[in-house]
Amino acid sequence: MKRSDTLASRKSKSQPPRPKPIFFRLMAYIKPYSFWVLLTIVTSLMAAGVDIGMGKLIEQMVDSSSDKLLFSAGFIGIMALIGVISKYLIKYASTRFSAYALRDLRNAVANHLENLPVSTVEKQQSGDLVSRLTNDTTVLQNFFIHHFANIFYMPVVFVSALTILLLTSWKLILFSLILLPVGIAVTAVLSRPISKYSEQLQEQLGSANAVTQDMIGGISMVKAFNRQDTLFEKYSKVMQQVLFKSLLLEKRRALMSPISILLLSTPLIFMVAIGGYLIERGELTSGNIIIFLYMFSFVLQPISMIPVLSAQVQEVTGAARRLFDVLDMSVEQDIHSFLDVDLNAAPIEFENVTFSYDGQTNVLNGLSFWLQNQQTIALVGSSGCGKSTLFKLLCGFYELSPGGGTIKVLGRPLHEWNLKQLRSQISLVSQDTHLFPGTIAENIGFGNLHATRDDIVRVAKEANAHDFIMQQPEGYETVIGERGSLSGGQKQRIAIARALLKDAPILLLDEPTSALDTHSEAIVQEAIERVMKDRAVLVISHRLTTIDKADCVIFMSDGKIVECNTHEQLIRSNGPYKKLYFKQFVLQDGTASADREGA
């Protein structure tokens, strides 16, 4: 397989050809609900017909004899009822299709977010992504509920009313609307920045969401460091920007409103003045003026709505663009199918691996090592030397660039693996256990969706978790949140139970006991030893108790392997590992015996 077929190309293959205009992309989500869209359109046209028809009926009523008055009034009543029903149906149908279409769009964006490469998500502000899913979709939904029908209603009433008015007196309508083109041109120019302002506002709301997440997610850290003021200050600054942007937007919107009134009142003043003059000359009757006044409102209403609608369209375009920007991000694509897995092959091989996040600074430099079956390698090194990066590469979260060496998992280069199959061979237990909102059983079951309750209880027992789970108010059915009320050690044991349930041949442990006290560490360590049994294990640790059990210790510095041997040999060889050992483990753990020190 050529390098061009590598993981790197998985992204480029998923590049969308060239996005269609936003309008067509939005329409694709509405199309499945064509019936309700059609009902909205038909009822909008019905409402337009009723409103115009009522004008004609009123005119007839003015001119008709008294014996026909009752009949005309009855007819107007029926028309009014049809108008009420149409307007109810417009609201119902537009709410219905927009709710469904927006649900689909939200699902599409959420699904897309789930399938983005970790490398892409790590670069984004999660609060901003959440804001797109919530705020921007709401902007779209409001538009469809409140303004979509007007796109059909307004032109029909406008054209019909204008035709009737032209037939009644072309002179009067012509003079009344003389200033209209100027008004429309001014409106178009003034409403232009609304889309930009709205997009900037949504961006600021996204940043505000991100800070709020920090405030809530990191509440204990914030309080422990007495940094409530700092975070609040940050929040206030973002909110100041939100305020500034919304004022900018609202100022522009507010400008649209008097312009609408001006657009409405100027023609009316012209009409009354010129109408009076034409009556005086005998060219018009007062009956003509009544129908004129009624119909004229249907000419002016759409015109006055132009600024509002144009502002809305600008806002919707901005919101839709932010949503489609997410949908245009390249997703992770599995171009390979599942292949037979050779469980006898070496679980992990690194051959001259060099890696950089930004394409400039190498985080890993020519790394080579092999992990055999049922072997444990401990990765040791100062903070930032690239240990976790190694795990991210193994899980296929990041890709090696061409010429960056080769990583093989179970004998097969990473770029030949189907990502789902690759990840099914690896269990990852990180230092920061993420618990999902749900029950304890669901959190353990996350490791294997087909597991039975017996399986879950079995692994919980193996992970030393069963006893504390049974002490919870509802045992395995106790609901825990993202941060939950469990201790660090309890969370770790749930993570270990998850890994046991997954039963993958390769285990990656990232500082599994780093955050625990000696007592919890002993309990978790016991569980870890069980999960390590019969597996190939790569463990990042600063704890001697873990390192001591490893078949081999790799000491890394600046993305390079400096030393690689058993713990005893490394101590004897008197190299840099020994220095770290004394500095870190002997002083920190106080558990190293003189024998182990070997010096």
Ligand SMILES: Nc1ncnc2c1ncn2[C@@H]1O[C@H](COP(=O)(O)OP(=O)(O)OP(=O)(O)O)[C@@H](O)[C@H]1O
């Ligand atoms: N997503 C990322 N984008 C850019 N640089 C990153 C990213 N993740 C890590 N780095 C950088 O890569 C280097 C290695 O980071 P890594 O997390 O692998 O170190 P580590 O040895 O695991 O550190 P620690 O022991 O503190 O967890 C660091 O300089 C870090 O700043």
